[in-house]
Amino acid sequence: MKHLLSLENLSRADMESILSATLTMKRERGHHATRPLAGQTWALIFAKSSTRTRVSFEVGLRELGADVMFLSAADIQLGRGEPIKDTARVLGRMVHGAVFRTFAQADVEEFARYANIPTINALTDEEHPCQILTDIFTFQEQRGPIHGKVVTFVGDGACNVPASWVFAAAKLGFELRIAAPRGFQPALSLLERAGFTHLHARSTPAGEVIQATIAATGGKIVITADLQAAAAGADLLYTDVWVSMGKEAEAAARIQVLTGYQINESLVKLAQPGALVMHCLPAYRGKEIDDATFEAHSRTIFDEAENRLHTQKAIIAWLVG
Numbered sequence: 577m578k579h580l581l582s583l584e585n586l587s588r589a590d591m592e593s594i595l596s597a598t599l600t601m602k603r604e605r606g607h608h609a610t611r612p613l614a615g616q617t618w619a620l621i622f623a624k625s626s627t628r629t630r631v632s633f634e635v636g637l638r639e640l641g642a643d644v645m646f647l648s649a650a651d652i653q654l655g656r657g658e659p660i661k662d663t664a665r666v667l668g669r670m671v672h673g674a675v676f677r678t679f680a681q682a683d684v685e686e687f688a689r690y691a692n693i694p695t696i697n698a699l700t701d702e703e704h705p706c707q708i709l710t711d712i713f714t715f716q717e718q719r720g721p722i723h724g725k726v727v728t729f730v731g732d733g734a735c736n737v738p739a740s741w742v743f744a745a746a747k748l749g750f751e752l753r754i755a756a757p758r759g760f761q762p763a764l765s766l767l768e769r770a771g772f773t774h775l776h777a778r779s780t781p782a783g784e785v786i787q788a789t790i791a792a793t794g795g796k797i798v799i800t801a802d803l804q805a806a807a808a809g810a811d812l813l814y815t816d817v818w819v820s821m822g823k824e825a826e827a828a829a830r831i832q833v834l835t836g837y838q839i840n841e842s843l844v845k846l847a848q849p850g851a852l853v854m855h856c857l858p859a860y861r862g863k864e865i866d867d868a869t870f871e872a873h874s875r876t877i878f879d880e881a882e883n884r885l886h887t888q889k890a891i892i893a894w895l896v897g
């Protein structure tokens with residue numbers, strides 16, 4: 577039984593296979609040779625809001641032949657405290673696959689273990705694997721192989737999206753720079769889990785810079801509070817919201833600390849000429865990105881949004897193939 581629960585547990589070969597199949601899904605949209613989910617019903621169980629993930633999965637599953645059932649976690653007994661493992665064992669006897677968006681990564685993993693049906697992590701507090709596979713596809717579609725390139729993540733470096741980027745950098749062999757203030761940087765234990773070695777820290781006038789590498793793939797991580805240094809020469813500038821879902825009570829404090837960690841025109845000038853700018857959306861203009869930069873790069877950003885559909889169809893086909 578295959579699941580897509582994290583990039584941590586997805587092999588490089590499987591990642592590359594999904595990325596390659598995404599191109600086929602995109603080219604063949606509307607005239608797929610087979611409908612591998614014909615006769616199946618899949619459940620989307622969402623405990624958090626969603627526009628892109630929900631719509632792209634509903635459309636993608638239907639295009640692959642499945643019927644789809646959207647279950648807001650608040651509207652089923654899960655929202656009243658029914659254990660995950662009981663919900664999973666019920667759904668596992670009725671539906672053929674599940675897409676789960678929730679808070680704890682452990683909950684998605686428990687669901688997959690008990691439901692015994694293909695299960696996809698549609699975002700947890702710890703990972704957003706479908707998003708980052710899509711982002712890499714979008715980068716490669718426009719700029720070629722990501723291997724050896726420089727990706728700079730700007731903003732809250734301690735949340736799910738940069739964590740999935742860390743696992744991707746380790747496996748696909750690119751340099752990931754995370755520009756974030758102290759308190760919003762990924763834990764060193766995450767780098768170790770991803771397989772990075774030769775961790776070392778050096779002091780600079782802008783604070784401590786942490787670097788780590790993986791010799792086998794060429795992956796590299798740089799974590800710094802120095803936004804300008806992190807953006808210099810980057811092939812991709814990437815950001816996400818400062819206040820992730822579930823962190824609303826911390827909004828004012830987060831905005832205060834993260835102010836300045838913004839992708840704007842002066843930051844883009846430091847990157848490679850022609851560098852891409854991406855945002856996984858929704859975007860809060862004036863916070864993690866300014867309006868002029870968002871609009872200047874909106875074609876790439878909405879290609880990225882559209883590519884959720886194609887990437888997730890490739891993930892589903894890989895799961896059931």
Ligand code: CP
Pocket residue numbers: 625626627628629630699707856857858
């Ligand atoms: N990027 C993303 O996951 O968007 P939604 O929250 O709208 O699904």
